[in-house]
Amino acid sequence: MQLIGKLSGAWAEAILAQRGVEGIRVLQGLLQLARKHPVAG
Numbered sequence: 001m002q003l004i005g006k007l008s009g010a011w012a013e014a015i016l017a018q019r020g021v022e023g024i025r026v027l028q029g030l031l032q033l034a035r036k037h038p039v040a041g
Contacts, residue, residue, distance in 0.1 A: 004034045 008030070015023040 004030070005039070 012027050012030070015026050019026065
C-alpha cells in the first residue's frame with residue numbers, strides 16, 4: 001500500500017485494525033482505483 005502514497009500504508013493498517021477482515025474489501029477498492037488512475041510521475 002505504501003507504493004500508492006506516503007500515508008496509504010498507515011491508512012490501510014488503521015482500516016484493518018478498525019474493521020478486521022471486513023476491511024479487506026475497502027483496501028481492494030483502493031487498489032483498483034490506483035490501477036485505474038496511476039500517479040503521474
